[in-house]
Amino acid sequence: MADRPSAVICMTREAAEAVLPEQLRDRLSETVDLAPDIEPEALTGLSGADGGACAAARSGSPGGAAATALADAEILITGWGCPPLTEEVLDAAPRLRAVIHAAGSVKGHITPAVWQHGITVSSAADANAGPVAEFTYAAIVLAAKQALQGAAQYADGWPHFAEREGTDGRTVGIVGASRTGRRVIARLTASDADYRVLLADPYVTEQQAAALGTELAPLDDLCHRSSILSLHAPELPETRHLLDARRLALLPDGATVVNTARGALIDTDALTRECAAGRLNAYLDVTWPEPLAADHRLLSLRNALITPHVAGAQGNEVRRLGAYAVAETERFVRGEPLEGLVTAADLDRIA
Template identity: 65%
Template sequence: MTVATELRVWVAMGRRQEAAILPPELLARLAAWATPAGSPADADVVVTGWGTSLVLDEETLAAAPRLRALVHTGGSVRTIVTPAVWERGLAVSSAADVNADPVAEFACAQITLAAKRALGASAGYRAGRWPAFGAREGADGRTVGIVGASRIGRRVLARLRASEAGYRILLYDPYICAADAERLGAASVDIHTLCATSSIVTLHAPELPETRQLLNAERLALLPDGATVVNTARGALIDTAALVRECAAGRLDAFLDVTDPEPLPVGHPLLSLPNVFLTPHIAGCQGGEVRRLGAFAVDEVGRLARGEPLVGTVRREEWARMA
């Protein structure tokens, strides 16, 4: 393997994140393709990740004449990239696909639990109630409404479609036509129809001005009694106060990996509701899993060094709709 000494890389992320994402064995692989840059000003490639404060605006790019690519070890690059990046012609790559698989697995696990009404069954068991045969619920025939045909939403859809539980799948995404939804294995519906007819609603849309509180009080009220909301996307997609009211009344259940605000303050009502399952934004790569993100970045730098196309390319039109 030829060392590409002309390619210089600057790593910009938090120290603890860098140590986990790029452990020694991955740094050794990276050294086969590039040498460390002293700063972004003399780098050909910037590798970013969680904890970075880097913003590639006009001023930063003007001070980095060699820079030709950004490789991000997280998902969204919205806080790093500006229009100046596209005007300069930089290549942009994101590990969003790598991070999408664990999120989809996590969401599907919660959908399975929701279909079996696991939260209510657990609460009843702790209270001394053992369900009779006829009171036990399963997944068969459940209608799942997927909000957002994102890379994660599509993975969730594919997993549900492959399940033997016989889920009926609805999809709301304003960028997907009915024919495309059908090819994905879902029926395209508007958001009101999705809410009114789904026993489980799972969110996979980005946080944009038009998606904030997409599930507002009116739409949450449309959900059938006993329905479940699953959110592994962004907390701001739900009207938190309205969700609290619905869950506190016992009408809806919720599995929330993200909240608004995040983290929730001590004493927040969501923290004490027995029909709300909360996790601290853990659906994506965690612990040793984050090495997958580092391996992706190293492979992308190798592709740049060899003059090959990047596999995680982010295009300008995609960037505008990223989470």
């Protein structure tokens, strides 16, 4: 391809090997001229107080190699470990037109300076939302069947069939119509189980909620009515401890909290007290703090299942993120709309 744009990858070496294996790199090289990868540490060096990018470039240091690669780069493909793209870093990349993130959240490295430079930003969050939604739906089904309670009682005797719980008639409260939240809603409404789905989201109208197959409800009302509550809101100052002691107390006895979003959305101490008392159950893939201390009470409770942040893309699943980023790069080069476009206005609302 004539006049192919130059691109460079910046993420940890481990992430690059998993997210962008040889097959995806070969496909990427059909669209762009791919420069050698930049180590995150070298990019960080460009923001140092040692004279900036120009001095680094003259030094022949790793920072100099990064500056040389950035000087020609029109596309920067980022991933886990990429440091903030500061004004100093962007000064070293005068031709940069797009940052394509081969992971989920861009909050760790996209700064206001990126948009001030007119640079387009894309994220592969859509590709990560699929595995999270699958994990969440599975947790909701387990919660509906009271699997944790059944497992805890197993040794005490096999329950009579009529005493077992099923999924039908369960009310599931979804907090946040995010990428993942909408996928979970779709799974619930398409299920043969007779779930009633409530939605709390300040950015969704009643008409939009109805189109999703849900009933819009204020968060307090949703808590009061839900036998299962699943969190899908971003971590923002206003969402910290969104489920505090007061809202947790609104949940019915025997209700289950599912969190695959961000740990800080829940007051961990308050939830621990509710679970320890046996009033609530929990499926938590994220916690605050993360990880919990090895002797944390939640880890020993049989009505709480704590998993180590595995809902998102894991192992060979992370290739989905790389494939998404490669396809997004192809769309950018062809001048087509980006499916994972992130704007400056989005940053305050997304995870």
